[in-house]
Amino acid sequence: MTTTKTLTMRATFAGVLFLTLPSAFAAAQSETDSKAAWPHLNQPTPPAPELRQTAPTPRHWSWDPSRFGVALEIRTTWLQDSVAKRLTGSNVSSGEGISLQWDALRLERIATVSLDLGWLTTSTSTNQDFSGLAEGLTSNMFSLGLSVRHHLLPWLAPFARVAGGMGWDRLTVGTGTGDLHDERVFGQGSLGGGLFLRSPRLLLGATRAAPEVGLVAYVEGGYLLGTSSDFTLTSQPATAASSPIPTSPVAIGKVGRDAPYLRVSVGIAF
Amino acid sequence: MRRRVLLLSLLLSPLSACNDAIPNHSTPNALLPTVALADRMAYVEQNSHTAFLLDPASKTLVPRMVSVGKAPVAAVKRNGQNQLLVLSQGDPGSAQITPVAAELEEIDADASVAPVTYTLASRFNGLAQSPDGRFVLLYHGSSAQNSGESPLFNPNELAIVDLTLPPSVATQSTVSNPYAKSIRSLGGVPTGVVFSPSFTFASTPRILAVILAENYVTIVDMNNPDRTEITVPLSTDSNSTLSPAQVLFDTVNPNIYVLAYGSDDIFQISLTDLGAAAPAPPSNDFRVSLSILAAGTSPSDMALYSTGGSTRLAVLAPGSQTLAIIDPSTSSTTSIATSIPANQMVVFNTSSPSAPDQSEQQALLVDVSSGSTSVLFADLQSIETAGNLALVSYPLGASATSVVPLLDQGIVVLMYSQYSANALSVVDLAKRELSPIGAGSGLQGSVIDSTAPSRLWSIDSGAQYGLCYLNLVARTGQASLSTGEIWLDQNITNIIPLGQASSDGHRYLAVEQDDANKVGNVTLVDADNPDRTSARTAYGFLLTNYLERGQP
Numbered sequence: 001m002t003t004t005k006t007l008t009m010r011a012t013f014a015g016v017l018f019l020t021l022p023s024a025f026a027a028a029q030s031e032t033d034s035k036a037a038w039p040h041l042n043q044p045t046p047p048a049p050e051l052r053q054t055a056p057t058p059r060h061w062s063w064d065p066s067r068f069g070v071a072l073e074i075r076t077t078w079l080q081d082s083v084a085k086r087l088t089g090s091n092v093s094s095g096e097g098i099s100l101q102w103d104a105l106r107l108e109r110i111a112t113v114s115l116d117l118g119w120l121t122t123s124t125s126t127n128q129d130f131s132g133l134a135e136g137l138t139s140n141m142f143s144l145g146l147s148v149r150h151h152l153l154p155w156l157a158p159f160a161r162v163a164g165g166m167g168w169d170r171l172t173v174g175t176g177t178g179d180l181h182d183e184r185v186f187g188q189g190s191l192g193g194g195l196f197l198r199s200p201r202l203l204l205g206a207t208r209a210a211p212e213v214g215l216v217a218y219v220e221g222g223y224l225l226g227t228s229s230d231f232t233l234t235s236q237p238a239t240a241a242s243s244p245i246p247t248s249p250v251a252i253g254k255v256g257r258d259a260p261y262l263r264v265s266v267g268i269a270f
Numbered sequence: 271m272r273r274r275v276l277l278l279s280l281l282l283s284p285l286s287a288c289n290d291a292i293p294n295h296s297t298p299n300a301l302l303p304t305v306a307l308a309d310r311m312a313y314v315e316q317n318s319h320t321a322f323l324l325d326p327a328s329k330t331l332v333p334r335m336v337s338v339g340k341a342p343v344a345a346v347k348r349n350g351q352n353q354l355l356v357l358s359q360g361d362p363g364s365a366q367i368t369p370v371a372a373e374l375e376e377i378d379a380d381a382s383v384a385p386v387t388y389t390l391a392s393r394f395n396g397l398a399q400s401p402d403g404r405f406v407l408l409y410h411g412s413s414a415q416n417s418g419e420s421p422l423f424n425p426n427e428l429a430i431v432d433l434t435l436p437p438s439v440a441t442q443s444t445v446s447n448p449y450a451k452s453i454r455s456l457g458g459v460p461t462g463v464v465f466s467p468s469f470t471f472a473s474t475p476r477i478l479a480v481i482l483a484e485n486y487v488t489i490v491d492m493n494n495p496d497r498t499e500i501t502v503p504l505s506t507d508s509n510s511t512l513s514p515a516q517v518l519f520d521t522v523n524p525n526i527y528v529l530a531y532g533s534d535d536i537f538q539i540s541l542t543d544l545g546a547a548a549p550a551p552p553s554n555d556f557r558v559s560l561s562i563l564a565a566g567t568s569p570s571d572m573a574l575y576s577t578g579g580s581t582r583l584a585v586l587a588p589g590s591q592t593l594a595i596i597d598p599s600t601s602s603t604t605s606i607a608t609s610i611p612a613n614q615m616v617v618f619n620t621s622s623p624s625a626p627d628q629s630e631q632q633a634l635l636v637d638v639s640s641g642s643t644s645v646l647f648a649d650l651q652s653i654e655t656a657g658n659l660a661l662v663s664y665p666l667g668a669s670a671t672s673v674v675p676l677l678d679q680g681i682v683v684l685m686y687s688q689y690s691a692n693a694l695s696v697v698d699l700a701k702r703e704l705s706p707i708g709a710g711s712g713l714q715g716s717v718i719d720s721t722a723p724s725r726l727w728s729i730d731s732g733a734q735y736g737l738c739y740l741n742l743v744a745r746t747g748q749a750s751l752s753t754g755e756i757w758l759d760q761n762i763t764n765i766i767p768l769g770q771a772s773s774d775g776h777r778y779l780a781v782e783q784d785d786a787n788k789v790g791n792v793t794l795v796d797a798d799n800p801d802r803t804s805a806r807t808a809y810g811f812l813l814t815n816y817l818e819r820g821q822p
Contacts, residue, residue, distance in 0.1 A: 083817045130317045131816070132299040133787060173813060174787035180810045231817070235809045239735075239759040245793060247807040248331040253817025 061200035062212070063154040065112070069101035069216050071267025075120055077224060081256030087137045087171075088124040095122030095139070099265060101216075112157070116145040118165075134175050137255065141167030141188060149196050157196040161220060164189035169229045169255065180250070184229035188257065192222020198269065211270060218265040226257035299788035299812075302345045304780070307379050308352040308770040311780050313790060314338065314345040315812060320819075321345070321356060321377055322812055326780070326794045327772035331808040333790075334381055335819070339373030343395045348433065349403035352379040352770075357408065359393040362421075374406065374431055374448070388437050391450045392427050398463035400477050405492045406431040407479050408448075409460045425459040427452045428481075430495040449495040456503060458483035464517040465492070469524055471543045471556045480526060482514040487528055489539070489558065497552045502560055504530055504537050518574050520581055524556075525598055527583060529572050536563040536572060536585055538598055563601055566590040570613035575631045575650055584633060584650065588613040593635065593661075595654050604654045608635060609663055610642035616675045616682055620700045622649065634673075634682055634697065635661075641669040645684070647702055667692035667706040674718050679743050683718060683726065694726070696742055696751060705751055707740060718742070719767035719779070719797060727779065729762045730755060737762060737781060739800065756802050758793050760784055767797055789813050 076094045079085045084093070097120030105113035120143070125136040143165030149157040165188060172181040201214040234249040300316040313322045313333075319340050322333040339358030348355050354377040363369030372390040374397075396411035408429040431448040440446040466478040474493070481488040489500040504512045512530040519526055524541035538561040548555030565572075566587025573584050583596040588611035595604040612635035619629050635646040643666045653660040668686040675682045682697040684704075693709035694716075711732025719725045723745040730736025735758045744750040760783035771777040777797045785791035790812035795805045 086817065131315075132317060133789070133813075173810075173816070174789060176786055178784065178786040178789070178791075180787075180789065180813065233810050233813060241757075241759060243803075245759050245802065245805045245807050247809050248811070250808075250810040250813050251332070251815065252810075252813050253815055253819075255817065 061202050063200050064212070065103065065106065066198075066201060066212070066214050066216075066269030067103050069267055069269040071099050071101065071216060071218070071265040073097050073099055073118065073120065073218075073263055073265035075122075075261055075263040077257075077259040077261040080259050081228075083253055083255045084257065084259075086128075087126060087135055087255065089126035093122055093124060093259075095120045095141075097121060097141075099145075099267075101267075101269075111148050111150045114145075114147045114149065114159075116147065116161075116163075118143050118145065118163075120167075133173055136170075136172040138170045138172075139167055139257075141165060143188070143190070155198050155200075157198075158193065159196050159218075159220075160193040161222070162189070162191050169231075171229070171231045171233075171252070171255070173233065173252070180233040180235050182231045182233050182252075184231060186227045186229050186257070188224060188226030190222050190224045190261065192220045192261070192263070194218060194220035194222075194263075201269070214269045216265075216267055216269045218263065220263040220265075222261055222263075224257065224259050224261050228254045228256045230254045301788050301812075302342060304764070304766055304782065305345050305347055305354055306766045306768055306780070307347050307354060309768055309772045309777075310379055311766065311768070311792070312345065312347075312354045312377075313812060314342050314354075314356055316342055318819075319358060321354060321375075322790070322814075323354070323377070323379060324790075324792070324808060324811060325379075325772060326768070326778040327774035327776070331794075331806065331811060332814055333811050335814065336375075336377050336385055338375045338377070339387070340370045344397045346397060346399070348376065349399055349401055351403050353377060353403075354379075355397065355399070355406065357394060357397045359395065360390075362393070374408065374429075376433060386433075386436065388431050388448050390429050390448060392423060392429065394429060396460065396463075398465065398479070400465040400479075400492065401467065402477075404432060404434050405465070405477055405479070406433060407463050407465075407481075407490075407492070409463065409481070411460070424452055426455045428460075428490075430490070430492060432492075445496045451490070451495055451499070453481065453488050453490070453499045454501045456483070456486045456501060458485060461513070466519040466526070467521050469519075469521055469541065469556075471541075472545060472548060476556075478519075478526075480517050480528075482517070485510070485512050487514055487517075487539075489526070491554060494551070494554075497554050500554065500558050502537075502539055502558060504528065504533070516572060518572060518583075520574055520598070522576075523581055523598065527572060527574070527598075529569055529585075531568075534565065534567055534569065534587070534589075536565045536569060536583065536596070537561075538563055538601075561601065563596050563598070564603055565594045565596065566592040566605060569594075571615045573615050573617040573633065575617050575619075575633075577631055577651055582650070582654075584615060584617065584648075586612050586615050586635060588637065588640065593648065593653075595650075604657075606653060606658050606661065608646055608658070608661065610635070610637045610644055610646065611640045612637050612642075612646060613640075614638050614673050616673060616677070617650070618675075618677050618699050620680060622647075622700075623702055624649070632699070634699070636670050636673050636684065638670050638672055643667075643669055645670070645697075645704070662702075664702065664704055666695060666704065670695075676718070676720060676722075676724050676742065679722050679724055681724075681742060683742065685716070707751065715762070715765055717765045717767060721767065721769055721777065721797075725767075725797075727765045727767065729765070733757075735759060735761065737765070737795070737800070745798075754800065756795065756800050756805075758783070758795075758802070758805065759807070760791070760793070783807075 099118030101116045120141045122139045143163045145163035147159045147161035149159030151157040168185045170183045197217040199215040201212040231252045232249045302314040305312040310325045321336045324333040338356040342358040344357040356375040360372040361370040372393045374388040376386040394408035396409040399406045410425045428451045429448040438447045462482040464480045468475040477492040479490045486503045512532045514530045516529040526539040528537040540559045542557045565585040567589030569585045569587045571586045585594040593606045614636045616634045631650040633648040644663045647662045649660040670684040672685040684695045696705045714729040714731040716728040724742040726740040730738045738755040764782035766780040779795045779797040781793045783791045789810045791809045793807045
């Protein structure tokens, strides 16, 4: 429970930070830079001649688009499956992960098509009072996403995203040497939409060859669909026998994972 | 490039702190002792109040799950039936929790037979059943006076359940089932219950329950639970403490004999059938009268036998090292000195070396508490005339600590104090032969499988995972007293032989193994042809459908 709350707070903080940060940058940034980077937003206002004469002031940031990004993400799901709720000990589950983004296609004035590759891990554990048993479920999930976003402002773009991938669950019941466990592979997909936020790119050096880095954030809501994990526990005792006595597997139950989710990512773009 | 790698590392670093170890701060799962039904095992989980019936013949070893009453405290096999009886105390409730009544649940091994639930008025924790399995008497055991956390309870309240009848409420002509009854107290509480075989009063069969309490016993007519109970004081001396320990029934000459620790006497309770002179209910149609029979100093065991058409009561009194033979009809006593302070007796009827062609009443007298290294055979037919000439002493390799009679197979097993050279002796009653059996590393968890031909099973404490056995009597292809051993894969904790063959025709031995999480860990071995290659293990079977069955 504590872990869930902490992660949710982290996500909230990150979200607030990235909702306010780009607007601050935007207020400070010169209108010229913005219009240069996003010509489709420009109005035909001629530049003031005196500004051209007062250059050369070195540029430390710009609204130029970045092509790559890497972000940490927190995904909170509102569990629908009763078994999943029981394993989590809550109606809400949170996971952490990392994702890599690539703006694969930029259709100027209209949209940007991005691909992302992400890894998300969720680990929950509870102690069931009625059985006295500790239960733990760890899920690892790889997903490939495709999103399309449209920039309303240089720092703000709504987007839609579809993703799919595979993962594996590890369920552990009990503790110590007598614990039982099982691993299952599952498939999953999601459909969601949200807001993309970004800061201007910061120049990390004095020359034009120096790397430029910006901050990006995604706030995405959607629905996750996945195959259930049907767990069957089997324990093989540690024995030196060449042919151990066969142990019958135990069907323990099925964990469903369909759930609405909120995903918050914070990272850098370059 | 290096800066990008550095940035990536910094971003990834928080993930490395993720820890998926499971904290364990709950109370462990609680199970009642395993119950061996005729052909399967039954496990009762207290926290989830669920009974699991595991059929060894099942290919999948998936147990059948049956919900039982909340807070189960006792689970036993119903006598004479392949059924499980579970007594639960329910929940007294609170301002937030609805009270749950105590229950007695009858679960048949046959899944097609619906369980029967008897709702109880009080939260009992003691259960006794008649030998035929018809009656169950529920009581408040003296070890847990405030059973069920009830704020108020009467420790002398009973519930009588007739398992041959469905649950019912009282009508004008019948009593309720269960029937709640509060018995008279002379200052004590029930410490045990003994059921009689069937007596006949007023031409109808009767099962009597003798409820033991300090300084008195109470007789209840189980067939007529609404009739007044009969309280029989054993002592009028308020300073003495008599603890009834053994009860015998003579159905031919209706008598009950009570042996009580703290007394040098045997209490004979004579039952007289009043027949047509019986008063109207709730009075009883039989009358009791008490006689006191002198039996030596500190009697410890007694047995009834018949000789020449009359009944005799044999009483061992280790305090005076005597065997008293009492004629209950006259109260005359013949006292014979014994060479050892024998305190346990096995009466049997077989031929003797002196009379190989005819069966005679005999007794094996054993001292299991004072360290004697001999036993006595007593010829009960002639002991009243021959005195101690009818006693013959046989040496033992060590002092016995327990006696296990297997009279249907003509043997008695004497267990010793785990001595490696003399772990036990097998006594052939007809031949009066005592065969010592050694155990290289001592016996642990020994269990005698009473199903003929009997075996003694034991954990081999000297070798990891060893399950050894001793053929107590000869069987096809194996001589008597031959031994064997099979090896399992885990540490053995308990051995449970089943009495009947399962549906696949094999009779099984359930070998329980280390199970720290109490999720069920048993290896099933063919009890008649033990072989590792045919063994199967069910581990974690108490978790069947665990995630989906929900919390109680």
